[in-house]
Amino acid sequence: MILIVDDTPENLISLKRVLETHNFEVDTASSGEEALKKVLKNEYVLIILDVQMPGMDGFEVAEAISGYSKARETAIIFLSAANTELRFITKGYSSGGLDYITKPVDMDILLLKVKTFYRIYEQSRKLIEIQKALLDEIEFRKKAENKKDEFISIASHELKTPLTSVKGYVQLLERSIDKGDIPTVKKHLQKAQTQLDKLNELIADLLDISKIESGKLKFNKKNFRMEELLDSVIEIIHQSNPEFKILTIGSADIEIYGDEMRIEQVIINFLTNAIKYSPGTNEIRIKLHVEGNKLYLGVRDYGIGIDPKEQESVFDKFFRVEQTAIQFQGLGIGLYISAEIIRRHGGEVGVKSTPGEGSEFFFEIPLSAPAEN
Known part of the structure; x- marks a missing residue:
């Protein structure tokens, strides 16, 4: 928008009419004081400012405007009929003006200058937008690199832990075999197997994330019964966590079209996380219901919960809740993989937490008509 400041009504009207016929949005002020009030309230691309005005003259108005952070970069064109000497023109530029036009005004020249300032303004605005986008991209890539480095460090540690444990149990097995202590051999074998299972899960997650990144995560979709799958999952979880009571609230005695193994993977991930982050508790609830053409499945725990500001990020790649990262092990990719699996089924994931x-x-x-086959 352009602001014209002139104490002569005829000048205001004529200038306003010419600029508006060329599709410029125009505002007016009949004094320096009125102009300053408008500058405080509105944003202007250009101010056309008469020098000779009662009260505050144009130079004083320009100097005052240069003190406003909001309008400091606004272009100013001075108009003057009386002060045409070089010293006045110089004063106009030193007061913050970008141009000085003497009256009577050649409208063609004024229009040319206005269009030029507008073009400069648009180019400047675009450059600022590009600069901001570049800075945002740089910040994202720095953050991404830090996340990647952190993930590599965590992954190395997480993979090394079960490997070190297996190595230790193998050494204990050798000693127990030499002694012929079969019960101890069986105990060490079971513990080694547990660590190998953990290692296998970590490697499977790493392979899955690699397939997601390359677009090669495969799905084998067909009809299956959700309640049968859920019974099987609960039995698996009970075997490794017999102390936890898992209650199912609601029902979904219906067929689902999807990849049964992948959906099972998501539910197991939700359940194992619920158990992991619920120290001192012994109950998990699975909420299940069908509404319209959608199945809802929620896994409710009574554990530590998640801070509201971190809830939006829990499904992001490599994200780990800050206050639990040291206390609880994990790669920070299980929920990311789960979210990708559900999205590939045309669904949505979420979390509610206190x-x-x-x-x-x-x-x-x-329940049917998946997003992709």
């Missing part, structure tokens, strides 16, 4: 009261991780997927 710190200190627990969390409910959930997903919704269509």
Whole structure:
């Protein structure tokens, strides 16, 4: 928008009419004081400012405007009929003006200058937008590199832990075999197997994330019964966590079209996380219901919960809740993989949580007509 400042009504009207016929948005002020009030309230691309005015003259108005951070970069064109000497023109530039036009005004020249300032303004605005986008991209890539480095460090540690444990159990096995202590051999074998299972899960997650990144995560979709899958998952979890009571609230005695193994992977991830982040508790609830053409499944724990500002990021790649990263092991990719699996089924994932009261991780997927086959 352009602001014209002139104490002569005829000048205001004529200038305003010419600029508006060339599709410029125009505002007016009949004094320096009125102009300053308008500059404080509105944003202007250009101010056309008469030098000779009662009260504050144009130079004083320009100097005042240069003191406003909001309008400091606004272009100013001075108009003057009386002060045409070089010293006045110089004063105009030193007061913050970018141009000085003497009256009577050649409208063609004024229009040319206005269009030029507008073009400069648009180019400057675009450059600022490009600069901001570049800075945002740089910041994202720095952050991404830090996340990557952190992930590599965590992954190395997480993979090394079960490997070191297996190596230790193998050494203990050798000693027990030499002694013929079969019960101890069986005990060490079982513990080694547990660590190997953990290692296998970590490697499977790493392979999955690699396939997601390359677009090669495969799905084998067909009809299956959700409640049968859920019974099987609960039995698996009970075997490794017999102290936890897992209750199913609701029902979904219906067929689902999807990859049964991948959906099982998501539910197991939700359940194992619920158990991991619920020290001192012994109950998990699975909420299940069908609404319209969608299935809702939520896993509710009564553990540590998640801070509201971190809930939006829990499904991001490599994200680990800050206050739990040291206390609880993990790569920070299980939920990311789960979210990708659900999205590839045309569904959505989410979390509802209150710190200190627990969390409910959930997903919704269509019963049929998947997004992709």
